[in-house]
Amino acid sequence: MNIGDIAKATGISTKMIRYYEETGLIRPATRALSGYRVYSDNDLQTLRFVRRARDLGFTVKQIDDLLTLWRDRTRASASVKEIAMGHVAALEKKMQELKDMSDTLLHLASHCHGDDRPDCPILKTLGSTEAVAPLSRTRDRRKTRAFDRVR
Amino acid sequence: MNIGDIAKATGISTKMIRYYEETGLIRPATRALSGYRVYSDNDLQTLRFVRRARDLGFTVKQIDDLLTLWRDRTRASASVKEIAMGHVAALEKKMQELKDMSDTLLHLASHCHGDDRPDCPILKTLGSTEAVAPLSRTRDRRKTRAFDRVR
DNA sequence: CCTGCGCCTTCCCATCGTTGGAAGGTCAAG
DNA sequence: CTTGACCTTCCAACGATGGGAAGGCGCAGG
Structure with a gap:
């Protein structure tokens, strides 16, 4: 198989396959x-x-680690699970960040007429001296950690 | 004020302030x-x-647009709201993607012993021929669109 | 055998937002 | 005048990806 063939078979571009080889993720x-x-x-x-x-x-570095474990038939499944759950935690952190942004924006937008008048609380808030986030981020935004969820 | 002073006052690094100037986001x-x-x-x-x-x-391009509207006292608040809600939609799309990844990983991890034995369904699934996502993505993953939520 | 087309090769550049460093000029305090 | 903190510009890197140029290879049709 030439590079174009596995590119089609895997859905990875030829560019990326060469890149993975160059950076040592896959063997030449x-x-x-x-x-x-x-x-x-x-x-x-x-x-x-x-x-x-x-x-x-997963990042390329993490994939590298996973590949190493994949090839090592004496690995402990705990190692794999640790990487996976660490990644889940990172994903959840990211999601929370996005959610905070989204909530703030929705809050701001809910006070904006959205018509042809220039008055706009979104811009006003962004330009004001005070902090932006009127997030009713009360208690307990901290969720159960990923690690403790799937044992 | 020198650049270090507003850097401290805004929390933006001097590097970024020069970059924003260079790329035209802010005036020289x-x-x-x-x-x-x-x-x-x-x-x-x-x-x-x-x-x-x-x-x-927001991306720098979007911030540029917002700044333009901010400075234009004849803007229509609808324009601002459109940008904001478009961004909310993008954030939600991203969140859904992350959630799908997270759900899949949690599903895989829930079947993994996580001990010192090598047997690991996470790796097995990643290496298998079939598709990864055993997401019980039933109906209705499509949520109400951001635009229709905040009127 | 030549031509053309599609694939392959390497090399360089761009993206986006951000950080780092090097080499050198400026300012204020001691 | 020296020292140290600041400032200047320029150049490079990150991570993952795409784009394109210039040239070589393989195969089918004329």
Whole structure:
């Protein structure tokens, strides 16, 4: 298989496949006499793994760690789970940040007429001296940590 | 005020302030004889606006648009609201993506022992031929659109 | 055999927002 | 006058990805 073939098979662009090789995420492909990269079914499997991990939002570094564990048949499943749940925690942190932004914006927008008059509390608040977030962020915004949820 | 002063006052680094100037988001500061940038209270206000918009997750381009509207006293508040709600929609899309990832990972992790044995359904699934997402994404994942929520 | 087309190769550049450093000028206090 | 904190510009990097140029390879049709 040439690089275009696994690109199609995995949904990863040829650019990215070369990039993954260059940065050491995947091993350098063997080369045909022409200099073309040649891929085996094994490589295909690896790249599919990469693709899926990427779709789950793992960074390349994390995928590297996961690949190492994947190849190590003596790994402890706890190690894998730790990476996964650490990532879940990061995802949840991000989600909370986005939610705070969204809530604040919705709050501001709810006070904005949204017509052709220039008066706009969104702009007024952004330009004011006080803090923006009128988030009724009462108690307990801290949720159960990911680690404690799935044992 | 020198650049370090508004940096402290706004929480934006001097690097970023120069970058914002370079890219045209903010107008070039006047200069002292020494070549130092000198900032007015007006500049301070503008940069505070930028800071807040940035904290709400707006891109620099969007902040540029918002600044333009901010300075235009004949703007229609609808224009502002449109930008804001468009951004809310983007935030919600992102949140949904993160949630899907998180849900999938939690699902996988819930089947993983997480002990010192090597058997791990997380890795197994990532390496398998089939699709990853066993998301019980039933009906109605599509939420009410941001635009229709806050009128 | 030549031509054309599609694939492959390497190399460089751009994105976006941000940080870091190097090399040098300015300012105020001691 | 020296010292240290500030300022200046310029250049590079991050992470993951896309775009494109310039040139080589492989195969099918004439």
